[in-house]
Amino acid sequence: MEVLSDRPDLAMVDVSGVKRAINIGLLEHGSVVPGDWILIHVGFALSKIDEMEAKAALDFLESIGQAYEDEIAALRDSMIEEE
Known part of the structure; x- marks a missing residue:
């Protein structure tokens, strides 16, 4: 997981080998770090697991x-191609 520097409410995550930008705004600010497991539904991180x-x-x-x-x-x- 990598929090996007220009959009701190978004993070790039790996979903079964596919990179996706997801919204982490529902989680407590600063509560997720690379290596954390998160439950995602329709593009939103719902909780850390x-x-x-x-x-x-x-x-x-x-x-x-x-x-x-x-x-x-x-x-x-x-998948959205990274530049």
């Missing part, structure tokens, strides 16, 4: 199979 909770969520998503793979493919297709 620990690694075990993140792994459980990822395991669940992977267990639903093709729907998860389709979502990740859609994310990759919509």
Whole structure:
């Protein structure tokens, strides 16, 4: 995770290998640092979670199979190229 210097309410994060800008404005200012796990929904960071909770969520998503793979493919297709 990298907080964008020109937009402190946004951070660049890795979502299953896809870089995305997400809004971290709902979290306490300064409460997230690179390496933290965060729960994201529709582009917003909702809360910090620990690694075990993140792994459980990822395991669940992977267990639903093709729907998860389709979502990740859609994310990759919509990826914004960095300059």
